[in-house]
Amino acid sequence: MMQFKSIGYCNIPLKELRKILSLESLYSNAADLKRRVIDAACTEINEKSPYTVKYELIKKGNKFHSLELKFKKKNAEKEQLRCPDTIDMFEEQKNNFLKLSDAQVDSFGNQLSELSELSYLAREGESYKDLALRLKTMLRDPDQQPQLLPYLKKLGFKP
Numbered sequence: 300m301m302q303f304k305s306i307g308y309c310n311i312p313l314k315e316l317r318k319i320l321s322l323e324s325l326y327s328n329a330a331d332l333k334r335r336v337i338d339a340a341c342t343e344i345n346e347k348s349p350y351t352v353k354y355e356l357i358k359k360g361n362k363f364h365s366l367e368l369k370f371k372k373k374n375a376e377k378e379q380l381r382c383p384d385t386i387d388m389f390e391e392q393k394n395n396f397l398k399l400s401d402a403q404v405d406s407f408g409n410q411l412s413e414l415s416e417l418s419y420l421a422r423e424g425e426s427y428k429d430l431a432l433r434l435k436t437m438l439r440d441p442d443q444q445p446q447l448l449p450y451l452k453k454l455g456f457k458p
Contacts, residue, residue, distance in 0.1 A: 354368050
């Protein structure tokens with residue numbers, strides 16, 4: 300199936316499928332093959348993989364001749380359901396500016412002011428409180444916020 304993931308479709312003759320799966324002497328009846336092998340595999344793929352798969356058994360005359368698989372990525376389905384204008388607080392915006400709530404700015408501003416890695420931003424004689432106020436301003440500024448993102452992540456913020 301993964302050989303054809305760019306196409307999202309493959310057709311396999313049942314003889315070839317039985318040979319690949321070493322089932323030449325087992326499940327000679329197509330109904331048994333369908334129930335015990337194909338249905339089980341498709342159910343497991345749909346539950347445990349990032350793909351959804353549907354299949355159809357193709358007849359030639361009175362007998363089933365081949366298996367037709369159609370599949371696609373599950374994420375593609377989810378992306379279609381989401382409104383493109385919805386802002387997700389955990390995703391970085393296109394310009395790398397994160398919209399933080401006032402509570403987040405307040406909390407992270409205070410925590411950032413206590414990080415030793417950011418002591419270079421402190422002005423001479425400036426208190427932690429004053430530094431925190433400047434950092435909060437930086438968190439709201441689209442031009443200055445990106446330099447603080449690595450430190451936000453260190454504090455546990457997950458963009």
